[in-house]
Amino acid sequence: MSAKTADKIATAVIVTLAGVIVLILAGLLGFIFVRGIGHISFDFLTSPPETIKEGGGIGPQLFNSLFLLVLTLLITIPLGLGAGIYMSEYAKPGKVTDFIRLIVEVLSSFPSIVVGLFGLLVIVHFFGFGFSLFSGALALTVFNLPLIVRITEQGMKSVPVAQKEASLALGLSKWKTIRSIMLPIALPIILTGTILAAGRVFGEAAALLFTAGMSSPRLDFTDWNPFSPMSPLNPFRPAETLAVHIWKINSEGLAPDAPEIAAGASAVLILTVLAFNLLARWLGRVMHKKFTATK
Amino acid sequence: MAQTGRRQKPKQHIIEEWTGKILTSVCIIFLVVTIFSMVYFVATKGLSSFIKDGISFGELFGGVKWKPDGEPPIFGALPFIIGSFSTSLLAALISAPLGICAALFMIEITPKFGRKYLQPVIELLAGIPSVVYGFIGLSVIVPFYRDVFPGQGLGIAAGATVLSIMILPTITSIATDAIAALPTGLKEGSYALGATRWQTLYRTVLPTTLPALMTGVVLGMARAFGEALAVQMVIGNAPHIPGSLFESTSTLTSVITLSMGNTVMGSVQNNVLWTLALILMMMTFIFVFVVRWLERRANR
């Protein structure tokens, strides 16, 4: 076999395999959307689920998913930014830094079920938060934090050294330089990364089964006092998220239209993740343009 | 972001410097505390089955019989350990060539199309929740295997197929980064010597990026090893070492999800489930160490 034929065969194999991936993907998305999209309506997105009757919606679950995401980001972003900045700016190369980097890696690849069990043992039982949004947010923090740390580190490293040094040379303190010079430049990368990470949080179920619970109490959407037990904003109430809801109706659903609800909810979930991805890309482009134009 | 003048007094300068240091250190310490408490709690729970309930190491790791409600109860976790390893290994074996080919396609064959369309779509795969994968596995892959192969369709093969799609984004994105990071001189040199594209890829690109590619595969395996819900739905969950790839078996994660809610905390079976969780946790450490070792080789 001549080198040319080998080259042709190899190229064909690579292109075919890439094609297979595209096919798998198209099949996957097609399967979910064809079954699910027809079921999505305004009513489906806003009404509460039904136990045995037809026509239940996913309103509270959708709200819970979004609210849980906001809570998680409220906890992870400050912590992740701080830790990321430390790693890229303050950490001196050595044993300790290596060790912390190892921890970040381990934390990011922990199986979600182990995190869920840890949450059940420590957050739910030991600290007595019960099955609640707050417990769920803390468990999700464990996954999300290492991602944000890594993203922040990458963002800070992307800042041109000259810019940083110019600021330091002007007599600004290091902290001031980080806050006012470096962070704004790193922001597009950090933001894009955070949104992409948010998509993963949105679909997580295994850890939440054990921490945020599998039921959604009656919500009163006119009550916005976060301390009232029926308020949607109360972080200490149990909350079933969309992904957990899919798991639940697949396994124990009694409603006659359970398969359709599961399909519809899956489609909503993926559309949301898709929206996150597109948003991240768009935001990244816009911010990149803005910052490079003002420079 | 108010600019409070460029000439600051030294004292203020020091205060600012310390605020920054303290604030960021606090965040790091939070990370460290989290991981230590996780290891501590899971380990104390997991080890109690050996210490308190007197189950021997050999029985747990070597036993092939799992009879938690037998008289006396027998806890042999070897079938689950084997199930976990074979499922994740097989998933990596399926996914690795696909992922690496996708990366080669994106970087070397059609950079424009690949970067712009294929990559975002593969990234989207990472965002599909595992519950949905499990559901599709049960509705599409299991019936397919049931019709085509002898057996019930559930088993290692179905689990590995579902997992291989789930870990594809991990392997692809790491492979893409590694191949894209190659100095162009290396490839151009090869082309200049008259090598075809395949010769260049095979003789130059793949060998130089091999440790990085392996890193991706190992990380993908780690993810497959820890995945719970999707696997539990398609693996069949019989606590036995299967005779074929299409026979019902269990993994560490599937037995935990199945039984954790049904057992009472503090009971022997519950403690053993925590031991399995501890094994999962230890495996994460091992995977991370393998990745580090590979990365060190890549940097050399």
Place this chain on the structure above:
Amino acid sequence: MKKSLMLVLTLVLTFMLAACGQNNTAKSNNNPAESGNANSGNTSSETPASELSGSILAVGSSALQPLVDQASKKFMDQNPKVSIQVQGGGSGTGLTQVSGGQADIGNSDVFAEEKLDADAAAELVDHQVAIVAMAAVINPDIAVDSLTKDQLVEIFTGKVTNWNEVGGPDQKIQIVNRPSSSGTRATFEKYALGTKTEDLEGSIQEDSSGTVKKLVKETPGAIGYLALSYLDDSIKVLKYDGVEANEENVTNGSYPVWAYQHMYTKGEPNEVVKAFLDYMASEDVQNNDVIELGYIPASKMQVKRDVDGNITK
């Protein structure tokens, strides 16, 4: 190095303090029922003493969850100051949490004595709110209508592996079982088989009724068991010793495969929890929701069964 050590200590301390503080607020938000009506002092002083207020947390059996969930919604409509949260998680979780005081009510489909040790079980008070009956179900392509107890035992212990040995077509039997820790399996083994079975090689185990139903429906030669509420035309329901699994046969004692659904409290319940449990036992729930959701009302039972399985009329 010393400084960082101090930092660690301070942080751990603040973290603990913050957690404890939040812990208290969470408790008073979620579990005021524990301290009776002590919570929300302003509301209780304004409202007449007869109106109930407080919150209840009920955790446990996923088989019982839909019923408690639905009844709790109606109860909350009648008592707007009461908030009830119903959680799944399995019977084991329910018993753990009620025994440990994290939950007010532990839902379980087995007697507490079968899961907890004797001391812990003795502290719990049993409230039996409904009955769940189970039936063996098979793939609709198998032409078998009824199996005797002995035939079922032989199938589930692996002695009979082909349907033609029990009067069916030549088709391998595929068992779709539950995990050994499952309450549903415990009930089925105790009252339908009368013996514990081992997990056979190649058998499928699923914990959720939905998945069991799907697999029995699709897998050739499959046999499993489901609660009556999950039965429909997509699967075939077997008679047990010639007795059909229906409400009448269960209540008069001729169909034995059923279990109580328990709602356990630790000690005697407080006012709010008691009101809710009374409501669960009331005609309003027993004659409507219980039947609607496919359970059998506890009040209708003509036979009683104790923890050891002894049946009394």
